[in-house]
Amino acid sequence: MIEPSVPERFRILGPMEVWTGRDWTGVSAPKWRALLASLLLRRGEPVPVDELIDGLWGASPPARASNLISVYVLRLRRLMADHSGAVLITRSPGYQLVAGDEEVDVGRFGLLAAAGRAALAANDPRSASRLLGQALGLWRGRALVDVPASPVVTAEAARLEELRVEALEARVEADLACGHAAAVVPELRRAVDDHPLREGMWALLMRALRDAGRQAEALEAYAQARELIAEELGVDPGVALKQVLTDILSADAAGAATTLPGPAARGGRRGAGTAPLAAPAMPALRVVPPPVPAQLPADIPDFTGRAGQVAEIEGMLAGTRPEAGPGALPVVLLMGSGGLGKTTLAVHAAHQVAGLYPDGQLYARLLGVTQQVNPAEVLARFLRDLGMDPARIPVSAEERAGQFRTRLAGKRMLLVLDDARDAAQVQPLLPGSASCGVLITSRGRLPELAGTRVIDLDVLPPPEARALFGRVVGEERAVAEPAATEQVLAACAGLPLAIRIAGSRLAARGGWSVQYLAGRLADERRRLDELRAGNLAVRASFEVSFTSLPAGGPQADPARAFRMLGLWTGTSITLPAAAALLGEPVADTAEAPEILVDGHLLDAPAPDRYRFHDLLRVFAADRARAAESDADRRDAITRLLAWYLHTIEAAATIISPQNTRVPLPPCDARVVPLSFFTLEDALAWCDSERVGLVSAVSLAAANGLHELAWKLSAASISFFIRRSHWVDWIATHQRGLASARALGDGAAEAWMLNNLGVAYGQQRLAGAVEYFEQALALYHGLGDVRGESRAATNVANAYFDLREYGKALATARRAVTAQRQAGKRYGEGIALGVLGCACRELGRFDEAIASLTEALAIFRSLGDRGTEADSLGDLGEAYLGMGKLEAAIECLAESLRIREEIGDGHGQARSLERLALAQRRAGQTAVAVGMLSQALVLFETVADHAAAGAAATMLAQWQADG
Numbered sequence: 030m031i032e033p034s035v036p037e038r039f040r041i042l043g044p045m046e047v048w049t050g051r052d053w054t055g056v057s058a059p060k061w062r063a064l065l066a067s068l069l070l071r072r073g074e075p076v077p078v079d080e081l082i083d084g085l086w087g088a089s090p091p092a093r094a095s096n097l098i099s100v101y102v103l104r105l106r107r108l109m110a111d112h113s114g115a116v117l118i119t120r121s122p123g124y125q126l127v128a129g130d131e132e133v134d135v136g137r138f139g140l141l142a143a144a145g146r147a148a149l150a151a152n153d154p155r156s157a158s159r160l161l162g163q164a165l166g167l168w169r170g171r172a173l174v175d176v177p178a179s180p181v182v183t184a185e186a187a188r189l190e191e192l193r194v195e196a197l198e199a200r201v202e203a204d205l206a207c208g209h210a211a212a213v214v215p216e217l218r219r220a221v222d223d224h225p226l227r228e229g230m231w232a233l234l235m236r237a238l239r240d241a242g243r244q245a246e247a248l249e250a251y252a253q254a255r256e257l258i259a260e261e262l263g264v265d266p267g268v269a270l271k272q273v274l275t276d277i278l279s280a281d282a283a284g285a286a287t288t289l290p291g292p293a294a295r296g297g298r299r300g301a302g303t304a305p306l307a308a309p310a311m312p313a314l315r316v317v318p319p320p321v322p323a324q325l326p327a328d329i330p331d332f333t334g335r336a337g338q339v340a341e342i343e344g345m346l347a348g349t350r351p352e353a354g355p356g357a358l359p360v361v362l363l364m365g366s367g368g369l370g371k372t373t374l375a376v377h378a379a380h381q382v383a384g385l386y387p388d389g390q391l392y393a394r395l396l397g398v399t400q401q402v403n404p405a406e407v408l409a410r411f412l413r414d415l416g417m418d419p420a421r422i423p424v425s426a427e428e429r430a431g432q433f434r435t436r437l438a439g440k441r442m443l444l445v446l447d448d449a450r451d452a453a454q455v456q457p458l459l460p461g462s463a464s465c466g467v468l469i470t471s472r473g474r475l476p477e478l479a480g481t482r483v484i485d486l487d488v489l490p491p492p493e494a495r496a497l498f499g500r501v502v503g504e505e506r507a508v509a510e511p512a513a514t515e516q517v518l519a520a521c522a523g524l525p526l527a528i529r530i531a532g533s534r535l536a537a538r539g540g541w542s543v544q545y546l547a548g549r550l551a552d553e554r555r556r557l558d559e560l561r562a563g564n565l566a567v568r569a570s571f572e573v574s575f576t577s578l579p580a581g582g583p584q585a586d587p588a589r590a591f592r593m594l595g596l597w598t599g600t601s602i603t604l605p606a607a608a609a610l611l612g613e614p615v616a617d618t619a620e621a622p623e624i625l626v627d628g629h630l631l632d633a634p635a636p637d638r639y640r641f642h643d644l645l646r647v648f649a650a651d652r653a654r655a656a657e658s659d660a661d662r663r664d665a666i667t668r669l670l671a672w673y674l675h676t677i678e679a680a681a682t683i684i685s686p687q688n689t690r691v692p693l694p695p696c697d698a699r700v701v702p703l704s705f706f707t708l709e710d711a712l713a714w715c716d717s718e719r720v721g722l723v724s725a726v727s728l729a730a731a732n733g734l735h736e737l738a739w740k741l742s743a744a745s746i747s748f749f750i751r752r753s754h755w756v757d758w759i760a761t762h763q764r765g766l767a768s769a770r771a772l773g774d775g776a777a778e779a780w781m782l783n784n785l786g787v788a789y790g791q792q793r794l795a796g797a798v799e800y801f802e803q804a805l806a807l808y809h810g811l812g813d814v815r816g817e818s819r820a821a822t823n824v825a826n827a828y829f830d831l832r833e834y835g836k837a838l839a840t841a842r843r844a845v846t847a848q849r850q851a852g853k854r855y856g857e858g859i860a861l862g863v864l865g866c867a868c869r870e871l872g873r874f875d876e877a878i879a880s881l882t883e884a885l886a887i888f889r890s891l892g893d894r895g896t897e898a899d900s901l902g903d904l905g906e907a908y909l910g911m912g913k914l915e916a917a918i919e920c921l922a923e924s925l926r927i928r929e930e931i932g933d934g935h936g937q938a939r940s941l942e943r944l945a946l947a948q949r950r951a952g953q954t955a956v957a958v959g960m961l962s963q964a965l966v967l968f969e970t971v972a973d974h975a976a977a978g979a980a981a982t983m984l985a986q987w988q989a990d991g
Contacts, residue, residue: 595649
């Protein structure tokens with residue numbers, strides 16, 4: 030008896046049961062059983078909530094399905110006494126059941142069955158019989174018998190039943206080796222009744238009867254088997270069963286004729302009578318075996334890269350799969366979009382493991398996204414290849430599948446099924462024997478194939494892409510023009526097909542340089558036409574996936590969604606943004622991108638966020654230009670950019686409520702921008718869309734939507750200031766300035782100039798004052814008092830940043846007056862802050878503290894935490910200049926606390942630096958060094974290299990001084 034090291038917790042080999050901590054209990058609700066089964070069958074890995082919902086409700090989930098899943102999880106935890114959630118844990122994107130093999134009866138069954146087979150192989154039949162008997166004793170009925178049927182549950186139940194029968198056959202083998210033939214006969218008679226077409230079971234029954242001295246009954250068993258197989262399948266028994274008959278007959282007296290009783294003599298239960306079978310001469314019973322199939326296509330000589338995936342496939346198909354049960358059929362699915370080299374990788378890996386499958390290799394192209402080969406036709410070919418008489422091949426696909434599994438039972442054969450469309454096409458072609466291996470390629474996910482190990486192929490990483498290009502064109506040629514080679518590889522975007530085509534074109538044209546090819550690929554609109562060589566073409570590969578998309582229904586058409594998404598030049602797009610682009614409600618849009626993900630025409634790096642492979646985006650944009658009118662494309666881009674504008678302005682209102690608001694154009698009724706209620710939510714969205722905002726400005730300018738371009742820039746500034754994204758700030762506003770000038774809009778131009786001046790001033794760049802002076806002149810000419818007061822304040826601030834403190838003092842006084850005349854309390858506070866800082870630097874500390882205290886009061890009354898922290902920091906520095914260390918430290922510590930609270934990294938660094946100076950003057954050198962070290966790290970994090978350099982120099986000096 031093998032003693033388990035941990036107690037059993039779950040049972041599925043029969044009705045589902047759970048250990049409550051005191052006793053076993055069933056799971057009362059069908060949905061709970063279905064949920065627990067889904068988690069148990071994938072124990073040890075997170076199961077997404079979407080997959081759980083699909084397993085419980087299929088295509089018609091209730092409105093609050095995810096909430097119901099949470100409730101069911103809570104009920105199951107209570108049932109299994111998992112009050113802390115340590116067994117059924119919440120793990121993004123769903124839930125995970127943490128249970129080892131010994132904690133689930135099916136896992137224990139697998140361990141015991143494997144140990145029994147090992148003992149049998151080691152010629153220890155007694156131990157084998159005992160271990161396999163323990164394994165079979167765990168069964169209390171059909172596996173998962175009370176779990177609601179689903180494709181996954183049905184397939185898993187059938188797989189487990191196959192494993193049970195295989196274990197039974199192995200245990201009977203052990204019993205026969207122990208001399209217990211008579212004892213197993215009744216059990217075998219029941220087994221052949223349950224599995225009348227399983228020739229291995231009939232063979233065991235014949236051997237048991239022979240060993241028990243019941244030769245005539247053994248021969249009668251053969252006649253029954255032959256009759257049943259002929260009637261059901263239209264074929265003769267297989268070689269193994271005939272061999273048992275030969276062995277029995279050869280044991281008779283030499284030349285003795287034995288007649289097998291016909292059905293009339295024994296009261297046969299099926300069909301018409303069968304002619305008596307006289308014992309044939311030995312040679313007549315020998316069957317010439319068919320040739321061993323060796324159908325793999327040739328491996329390519331320059332296969333490059335994918336070493337990790339090749340090793341993973343080899344490990345799976347070599348049987349080293351620790352997470353699977355010992356009797357599980359190893360099935361590997363290579364999944365990915367067209368052009369990723371799935372077939373090439375599959376063929377290469379299959380050749381590597383072919384020696385492990387001495388009974389041969391079968392290969393079939395299923396043409397899943399073009400002509401979709403019928404699996405029944407593939408089965409017929411496979412059966413012919415395995416030696417079956419074509420006249421005896423059954424008509425129905427189910428019978429062909431049964432014959433196929435029978436002929437592969439116990440064999441070590443590898444199947445490569447290339448370009449499968451879906452699980453329904455593949456399932457009839459799967460062997461029933463765990464000794465075989467299956468390697469599938471598909472552009473889809475095939476989620477119904479339970480227990481399949483999925484390898485999701487991506488583009489080649491840069492080193493492997495370079496290596497492949499060098500193998501195709503010649504290493505010397507590739508390294509001779511390294512910059513041009515990188516340009517070619519960038520255009521190919523890591524797609525193996527594109528790299529191979531580009532390399533092949535170059536290799537066939539000795540007069541071309543790599544730079545010449547790079548130039549031909551530089552034009553995005555011509556790129557796909559350039560990536561063609563012979564019968565290979567990137568566009569054709571993408572076209573196959575595109576044309577196989579399902580037709581549009583009541584919701585968004587996936588093909589149109591694919592085309593329109595190609596208009597967006599950002600790196601990714603969210604579902605709400607895609608809905609705006611398509612002009613559809615979010616609910617109606619949601620399914621289309623998911624269909625594109627399933628077809629590997631889109632990636633989904635996060636929930637409700639999608640991205641193209643670079644060449645697929647080029648292809649999608651080409652399709653959009655071909656199928657959509659200029660007006661429709663422009664309207665779609667306008668909707669998307671309007672969505673971005675209204676959403677970023679909603680975020681800016683939360684981030685900097687005191688800033689001047691961007692005037693928003695009317696919003697299309699089909700555009701539903703996001704809204705925010707907390708600063709955290711607003712900043713989180715901005716952080717996730719930082720690249721998208723920059724892309725939106727560029728796309729607007731490129732399409733002549735200049736009003737959207739400058740307004741998007743202006744609305745983004747609150748986020749750029751808060752997160753210190755100086756480069757993005759300057760890049761967007763340079764484009765915004767060009768758009769404002771293209772419109773001839775003086776107010777917009779002044780707005781952009783003013784904001785550019787702020788950015789240049791923050792980065793201590795030359796030109797800040799010039800930008801502000803231009804803005805000031807424009808505002809004055811327009812009679813815009815508020816704009817003029819804002820520009821005047823910024824001019825003062827620019828002089829301060831340039832350390833021209835006298836000019837800063839004079840202009841700041843004028844700015845305070847202008848802000849008060851404009852009635853802008855926020856602007857007045859900013860101007861007072863500049864005035865106070867200028868006074869501080871000029872040693873006029875009393876005036877500085879007065880102005881800064883007044884500014885602080887204004888910002889506190891407005892509830893603006895960021896400017897409140899600014900004023901506290903400036904005030905603390907003024908107190909520090911006066912030698913009032915206690916007041917300085919108090920102000921600076923409060924400023925730091927606010928910076929941390931609002932997540933202002935640059936502000937935290939500045940506050941820490943100031944606080945470190947105050948602490949050092951107070952004699953707290955160790956504390957000061959620690960704070961300055963933290964400030965240095967933060968300056969480097971926010972890429973303020975000048976401040977980081979100054980902090981590093983100061984820190985080194987302090988440490989040298991001790």
